[in-house]
Amino acid sequence: MAVIVWLASALPLMAKTAEDQLGREIQIPDDPQRVVALAPSITEIIFALGQQERLKGTTQFSNYPAGAAKLPKVGSYVRLDLERIVALHPDLCIAIKDGNPKETIERLQSLNIPVFAVNPRNLETMMQTIQRVGDILNASVKAKTLVQAMRGRIQRVDALVASIEQRPRVFIQIGISPIISAGTNTFIHELIVRAGGINVAAGQKAYPHFSREQVLALAPDVLIITSMSRSGAFKKAEADWRRLIDTPAGLGKRIYTVDSDVFDRPSPRLLDALETLTRLLHPELFEDGS
Amino acid sequence: MKSAFAVNHLSYAYGSQPVVQRLSFSIARGEIFIIIGPNGAGKTTLIKLMAGIIKRQRGRIDVLQKSIDSYSQKKLAQVLAYVPQGLPVGFPFSVEETVLLGRAPHQKVLGLASAEDLEIVRQTMAFTEVDHLARRKLDQLSGGEQQRVLIARALCQQPQVILLDEPTASLDLSHQIRIIDLMEKLKAEKGVTVVMVSHDVNLASMYADQLLLLKAGKIVRMGTPSAVLNFETLEETYNCQLLVDSSPLGNLPRVTLVPRKFLKS
Amino acid sequence: MNLNSEHHISRLAWLSLILLGVLLIAISLGLSIGPTQSGLRSALATLFSPGESDPVLYRIVWGIRLPRVLLATIVGATLSLGGLVFQALLRNPLAEPFILGVSGGSAIGAIIGILLGLSRFPGICFTSFLGSLGTLALILIMSTGKSILRKDALLLSGVMVNAFCSAIIMFLVSITQDARLHNIIFWLMGDLSASDLPQVAILGAILIPCFVIVFVFSHAMNLLMMGKDMALSMGINIRAVTLVLLIVTSFMVSATVSFSGLVGFVGLVIPHLLRLVLGPDHRILVPASLFGGAAYLVLCDLLARTLPQQGEMPAGVITALIGAPLFIILLKRSRK
Numbered sequence: 078m079a080v081i082v083w084l085a086s087a088l089p090l091m092a093k094t095a096e097d098q099l100g101r102e103i104q105i106p107d108d109p110q111r112v113v114a115l116a117p118s119i120t121e122i123i124f125a126l127g128q129q130e131r132l133k134g135t136t137q138f139s140n141y142p143a144g145a146a147k148l149p150k151v152g153s154y155v156r157l158d159l160e161r162i163v164a165l166h167p168d169l170c171i172a173i174k175d176g177n178p179k180e181t182i183e184r185l186q187s188l189n190i191p192v193f194a195v196n197p198r199n200l201e202t203m204m205q206t207i208q209r210v211g212d213i214l215n216a217s218v219k220a221k222t223l224v225q226a227m228r229g230r231i232q233r234v235d236a237l238v239a240s241i242e243q244r245p246r247v248f249i250q251i252g253i254s255p256i257i258s259a260g261t262n263t264f265i266h267e268l269i270v271r272a273g274g275i276n277v278a279a280g281q282k283a284y285p286h287f288s289r290e291q292v293l294a295l296a297p298d299v300l301i302i303t304s305m306s307r308s309g310a311f312k313k314a315e316a317d318w319r320r321l322i323d324t325p326a327g328l329g330k331r332i333y334t335v336d337s338d339v340f341d342r343p344s345p346r347l348l349d350a351l352e353t354l355t356r357l358l359h360p361e362l363f364e365d366g367s
Numbered sequence: 368m369k370s371a372f373a374v375n376h377l378s379y380a381y382g383s384q385p386v387v388q389r390l391s392f393s394i395a396r397g398e399i400f401i402i403i404g405p406n407g408a409g410k411t412t413l414i415k416l417m418a419g420i421i422k423r424q425r426g427r428i429d430v431l432q433k434s435i436d437s438y439s440q441k442k443l444a445q446v447l448a449y450v451p452q453g454l455p456v457g458f459p460f461s462v463e464e465t466v467l468l469g470r471a472p473h474q475k476v477l478g479l480a481s482a483e484d485l486e487i488v489r490q491t492m493a494f495t496e497v498d499h500l501a502r503r504k505l506d507q508l509s510g511g512e513q514q515r516v517l518i519a520r521a522l523c524q525q526p527q528v529i530l531l532d533e534p535t536a537s538l539d540l541s542h543q544i545r546i547i548d549l550m551e552k553l554k555a556e557k558g559v560t561v562v563m564v565s566h567d568v569n570l571a572s573m574y575a576d577q578l579l580l581l582k583a584g585k586i587v588r589m590g591t592p593s594a595v596l597n598f599e600t601l602e603e604t605y606n607c608q609l610l611v612d613s614s615p616l617g618n619l620p621r622v623t624l625v626p627r628k629f630l631k632s
Numbered sequence: 633m634n635l636n637s638e639h640h641i642s643r644l645a646w647l648s649l650i651l652l653g654v655l656l657i658a659i660s661l662g663l664s665i666g667p668t669q670s671g672l673r674s675a676l677a678t679l680f681s682p683g684e685s686d687p688v689l690y691r692i693v694w695g696i697r698l699p700r701v702l703l704a705t706i707v708g709a710t711l712s713l714g715g716l717v718f719q720a721l722l723r724n725p726l727a728e729p730f731i732l733g734v735s736g737g738s739a740i741g742a743i744i745g746i747l748l749g750l751s752r753f754p755g756i757c758f759t760s761f762l763g764s765l766g767t768l769a770l771i772l773i774m775s776t777g778k779s780i781l782r783k784d785a786l787l788l789s790g791v792m793v794n795a796f797c798s799a800i801i802m803f804l805v806s807i808t809q810d811a812r813l814h815n816i817i818f819w820l821m822g823d824l825s826a827s828d829l830p831q832v833a834i835l836g837a838i839l840i841p842c843f844v845i846v847f848v849f850s851h852a853m854n855l856l857m858m859g860k861d862m863a864l865s866m867g868i869n870i871r872a873v874t875l876v877l878l879i880v881t882s883f884m885v886s887a888t889v890s891f892s893g894l895v896g897f898v899g900l901v902i903p904h905l906l907r908l909v910l911g912p913d914h915r916i917l918v919p920a921s922l923f924g925g926a927a928y929l930v931l932c933d934l935l936a937r938t939l940p941q942q943g944e945m946p947a948g949v950i951t952a953l954i955g956a957p958l959f960i961i962l963l964k965r966s967r968k
Contacts, residue, residue: 155814158944159825160696164668166688178815180752180826187828188695420861444867455723455859459912471855472867477915478851479640524866 095213098196098206099174105191105213109169112214113162116154116173119195120145121344122207123171125223128214134165141338141346157181163188171195171210173343197343199267200231200351206343223345230348231271234355237362238273245358247274248297251337256287264343272354274299298329299358303337333357370432371396371528371560372417377426379409379416386412388584389426394577396431396527399554399561401571404581405605410564411532413581417562418449418530431527444472448521450531453513454505462508462516463501466492469523487523495519495549511542518549528560529553536566543567547574568622572596572614580604596620644916651923655705658930662701665938668692695828702832703891704824704933704947705926708898710839710888712925715899716906716917717846717881720853721874722787729885729899732790732878736797737767738889742819743804746812753831756819757890764886767793772878786878822895822948824933835891842884843922849877850914857912895948897955898925898932904962 092107113134114120120139123132129144137153139145149165152158154176162170167190172182174196182192193213197203204224211220247269251257258278259265269276277295278285340350356363372394379387387409394400402410415421417428419435428435431446438446448469460468469491470484480488492498495515505513514534521529535543551574553559565571571578572592580587580595582604588595598611601622608630614621664675670689678685678693714729722731741763745756774789805816827835852873855863864870885899902925903917910916932951937944 156818158667160692161667163692163696164688184695184828188691415861418865420864439867440864440869441867444865447865449862449865451859451861454862455857457723457725458857459907460854460857464913468855468858468866471851474851476848476851478854 095193095209097194098202098209099194101194103191103193105193106168108215109213111165111167111169113151113165113167113170114139115151115157115170115177117141117145117338118197118342118344119171119173119210120148121342121346122210123214125345126207126211126214126216126219128216131214133167134162159184163190169193169213173197198262199264200271200347203264203343203347204228207345227345227348230352234271234351238271238355238359241273241359241362244273244275245298245331246277246296247299247301247358248277248292248295249301249303249340251284251303251341256289256292257284258287259283260285264347265340268340268347268351268354269358272351272358274354274358298331300332301354301357302332302334303340304334331357369396370394370429371398372400372562373427373429373432374417375427375429377413377416377423377428379412379421379424386584387416390584390586391426392579392586392589394560394562396560397554397558398576399550399574400563400577400579401575402562402564402579402581403566403568403571404587407583408581409584410581414449414530414532414562414564418447419443420449441472444524446526447528447530448524448526450514450517450521450529450534452533452536453510454517456506458505460505461501462497462503462505463488463492465505465516466497466519466523469520472524484523487525488519491519491522494522494552496545509542511538511545514538514542514546515549518546522553526559528562531561531563533564533566535570543570550574568596568601569614572620572622573616592620593618596622640915644919647910647916648919648923651920651927655923655927655930658927658934659701659705662704662930662934663693663697665934666692666697699827699829699832700824700933701930702829703827703835704930706832706836706839707824707888707892707895708902708925708927708929709843709922710884710925711895711899712902712921712928713843713846713918714881714885716903716914716921717853717877718899719903720856720914721877721881723857723859724787725904726900727787728896729881730794730889730894730896732786732882733767733771733793733797734764734882734885734889735894736794736801738764738886739801739820739894740797740804741766742890742893743801743808743816746815746819747804747808749812752826760890761886764882764889767797768879768882768886818946819893821946822893822951824892824895824929824947825937825944827891831891835887838887839884842880843918845880846877847915847918849873850918853877853914854912893946893948895929895951897948897951897959898929901955901959901962902928904959904966908962908965 093105094102095105097103109131111133112123112131114123114132114136116136117139120132120135121141123129124142124145132148134149134151135145136157137150139148149161151161151165154173155178157177159181162185170185170190170192172192172194174194182194185192195206195209197206204227207224208217208220211217211223249258249265249269251259251265259276260281260283261276261279262283266276266279277297278287335350335353339346339353370393374393375391377387377390378385390413402413404410412421416423419438419440430438430443435443466488467480467484470480470487471478474480474484489498492501495518497512497515497519500508500512500516505516508516518531518534534546538546547570550561550563553561575592577590578592578595579589580600587604588600596611597620598609601609601611608625610623610625612621612623613619660672660676663679664670664672668689674685674689675693678690682690711729715727718727718729718731719725738760742756742760744763745759750756750759771786771789771793775785805813808816852868855866855868856873858866860870903921906917906920906924910920929947929951932954933947936947936950939945
């Protein structure tokens with residue numbers, strides 16, 4: 078008898094099966110009421126879908142939008158706090174493949190907590206992520222609208238960029254020490270290409286390291302530094318680069334700082350990043366104020 | 368003669384350097400046998416070879432008329448005890464705990480002490496006159512007291528032979544005498560064979576039944592003190608000026624060092 | 633004289649009971665304290681009367697806290713015993729369980745496993761274990777022949793191998809990309825959170841025979857205190873005893889570290905502390921180290937996960953923060 082009670086309270090209402098973005102068939106509740114988002118990007122997506130009522134917990138750096146900051150925190154997305162997650166008694170966790178430790182996900186599942194995994198690798202699969210998350214949270218219509226709007230924005234940028242004459246060489250720095258940039262299989266690479274630039278760090282390695290001299294040798298026309306906060310370290314990095322006037326970027330004074338939360342997270346704000354980047358790379362396209 | 372030790376062509380080299388070369392001698396039971404010689408003669412190595420601590424490379428050693436190889440390590444420890452010059456720094460046990468360790472060859476693997484073990488410990492501590500120091504930590508004692516404790520520990524093994532490496536080195540005079548008297552007592556009361564390394568030739572001559580004079584790993588002379596301690600032999604062995612006469616204590620040779628200023632030119 | 637056997641056995645029994653009691657208290661605290669508020673009674677209730685307890689708490693205690701606390705118990709016991717044995721074998725008060733290359737070898741094994749993207753169990757545990765066996769073999773080969781009995785040869789080889797491994801580790805860390813670097817660093821500082829009950833049970837099953845073997849040799853360790861020559865003359869087969877203790881201890885430390893990472897200072901401080909309080913007899917120190925080390929690590933791990941407001945510290949940080957000053961105090965005490 079005790080066992081049945083235990084099982085019944087441990088297993089949420091199993092009503093539907095869904096396939097997550099890793100191709101796994103997961104049993105999830107029909108109407109999830111206690112969702113825990115295991116990455117800041119997932120938190121943003123859930124808010125964008127208007128489903129924040131279902132959200133009971135997020136990871137440490139889920140700082141957008143403002144409402145997310147008030148939610149209980151379950152550790153960071155690379156180091157999840159198992160006990161805090163379980164304590165929230167979730168009926169569904171949404172995990173991200175790139176970052177969440179596999180062992181923790183497996184332990185959550187062994188504790189009978191369903192985990193739906195997403196795997197956004199580029200803009201297209203990210204929009205699929207948004208649709209899937211919308212589907213399992215019973216917000217399919219909202220998701221579809223959102224995705225359509227996003228596609229519209231992408232098309233507008235594509236149209237603008239189609240008319241450019243020259244593609245500037247771009248170096249986006251995402252780490253200070255050592256200097257790290259983004260290779261071909263990353264969001265940042267895709268943003269650069271779509272925004273009409275050439276990623277000088279393109280290559281097989283997803284996050285290659287560079288020495289200062291190597292960056293100079295690549296002679297980027299535009300240098301962009303993503304920073305996590307307006308902290309001193311990043312300001313200094315920016316200042317250091319400015320002193321190097323022998324790069325085209327330095328000469329042209331085209332060194333910029335952007336918010337890494339917007340550029341690094343596979344969330345709807347990536348479209349903001351795309352538009353910002355296009356503006357930075359091709360100011361001439363926007364001279365008329367559009 | 369029932370022999371305690373019979374050594375035949377014993378050899379040992381350290382790498383390519385010979386330390387002990389083809390030694391042959393025997394020691395009778397109940398004898399006090401003292402090994403003397405200059406530094407580097409191989410005395411310590413010899414006594415360790417006899418104790419089975421170092422494995423010989425060539426030759427034969429018989430302990431109590433049986434080959435040393437026929438004894439297991441534990442059986443050997445039940446007939447033969449070894450007393451080093453001192454214990455490692457930081458040895459943490461008290462006097463009575465140290466002496467009790469000596470019962471190990473007769474105990475089982477965990478070394479739990481029986482009533483008999485404790486009685487033997489009490490007796491040997493009384494015999495070596497360290498019973499009043501029972502609870503003290505070994506490293507708090509003087510050199511002489513430590514030596515007596517180590518001897519007590521050795522006696523707990525109830526050995527028939529006891530091997531000591533320079534037991535009187537760095538002891539003051541009264542302690543030196545006490546150790547010597549203890550050795551005599553062992554021989555007289557318990558019939559234990561005592562084999563010792565000593566650097567003090569005069570002390571050795573006073574109570575050795577047999578002396579073995581060793582130089583560069585070879586026997587120079589072996590026999591009674593009177594036979595070994597003569598002028599020519601000693602001068603050549605120790606390579607210095609000496610005077611040998613008769614001790615005022617009796618029919619014993621007495622060796623006196625002769626510093627340069629006493630030499631008549 | 634109060635050295636007789638009965639007294640010894642009863643002293644051993646009493647001490648074991650007391651320390652076991654301390655350990656049980658530590659375990660109870662470990663099970664009942666965490667981000668989820670619960671009292672001691674409700675936490676223990678999940679263990680003894682699961683039917684009547686809160687299912688969420690049940691899941692937390694059985695699925696998360698119990699494996700963690702049990703792992704801390706086993707790891708603390710092993711490391712503490714390992715330190716005791718190496719301090720006896722090498723007759724060096726600075727000896728600790730990682731000194732014979734275990735830290736270097738297991739870390740390299742673990743890092744390679746992490747870089748290869750292996751799962752934690754059995755993948756990374758296995759590579760880490762192989763790594764430390766590799767360095768042990770290297771050290772044994774370097775100290776072959778008679779010199780294995782010369783404690784300094786072993787010690788020196790161990791220090792050299794660890795230093796060399798550190799260099800390799802630095803290199804591997806420098807070429808690693810972000811996400812996996814995180815895992816490596818946590819492994820290097822000790823991580824008790826990653827095992828579940830079956831894994832802990834396997835580790836326990838492997839280790840308990842090792843504990844028994846070491847206990848059997850505890851009087852031999854007493855005799856070893858007299859020095860190699862003396863112990864030989866007392867009938868101890870030095871070569872066999874040294875080899876067995878060396879291999880069994882290295883094996884158990886390696887197995888432990890492959891599950892928990894490098895938790896420092898347990899093996900260094902606890903044996904010294906116990907020696908100060910209980911005396912130098914290894915027949916008492918062996919069981920005392922097991923219980924004492926276990927209790928210490930359970931409590932340190934408790935602090936590691938309750939002190940920080942967000943997230944948790946690696947257990948190795950707490951053991952070092954407490955252990956280092958404690959060690960200095962002990963050192964000063966023993967000088968007097």
